[in-house]
Amino acid sequence: MSRRSTRARFLAGMASAGLAAAVLPTSASWAAETRPQPRHRGVVYTVGAGETPGTAFSTARMRRDIRVIRDRLHADTVDVTGDGVERLTATAAEAAERGLRVWLQPTLGDMPEHDILEHLAETGRFTEGLRRQGAAVELSVGCEFRLFVPGIVPGADIFERIRNLEEGHVDPAAVQRRLNRFTAKAAAVGRSVFHGRLSYAAAQDDEVDWRLFDIVGIDYYSSFPDRADHVRELRRHLRWGKPLAITEFGTCAYVGAPETAGMGWDIVDRDKDPEEIKGHLVRSERAQATYLMRLLDVFSSLGLYAAMAFEFVTPDAPHRPGDPLHDLDMASYSITKTVQDRPFDPASGWHWEPKEAFHALARRYAREQRHDSTVPGPSRPGGTRSPQPPPTP
Known part of the structure; x- marks a missing residue:
């Protein structure tokens, strides 16, 4: 189970532990003042070492994917996230070179605080170099620290912290104090190395002091039959008077997945070898695509700053x-499906094929791209000769 995939379980645990956020009133709404700004359309691109030899990070594959994100998906933004400074910076440099807006978000987890903050600082220094070269970049200091940073929630690793949250073996007030302390540290590190817009990707019910950041970032996985409920839930984040970016949204490709509120990934029996899908679920790429389009309609109606699938x-x-x-x-929440050349072989090569969600996003993003080209305003940023990242193994 990947570290990122455990995030949804954390949300459920947080609710059971009584850690839902209070909404603090602030100044006048950003949305009312700046809604004419174009909303950026994007996708999350996760970099990592890979769980098997066959899925190890490949610079050549990444470069092809970035071109597809720009030319076939018609995104203008890529959220580059994951761990490994070399992988993050190589991917960010490629995206900037291709004229994409870069949202760079290091997410080193289950490591000592010092290592996490140093990983952030190294990534942030490179991001500042991109910004000085004229690239359109934003830096996020990380995502959902309760889950990824040891010491905020008791537990030796992510899985033990999740269990403690689910079973209520936490002191909510102490957890919030530790979260506030680390978030402030991360924001200070980000500010010290990066002089553009700073953000953080929070779980949608987290309590965050957004005064530390320039952009409110929310990972959003709600599902309501009534669109007005989505609008009501999201509008509270606009009360900070700052741009709101949806740093993650999506679901899995089976019937009923959108209604799992972010728990769609939890259908695999990982004690089996090979791993198996639990129950008798019906694959449905249509369900995934429909959910993404429904949320994009909501985001558009609110004039949000950005949304990354x-x-x-x-x-x-x-x-x-x-x-x-x-x-x-x-x-998987992916808008593409991974197909192995040799199923069940950890060393197998693979390729991806687009799902219905990919095609639906591409049509939507292309339509918005055409609309952008007819609206007077600043032109889309072109490619920039970016600083060279450290060599990638």
């Missing part, structure tokens, strides 16, 4: 056509 590709959750018991892509 989660995520472009998940190499370690392969699609196995004709084998629903082992179709791990059903537990």
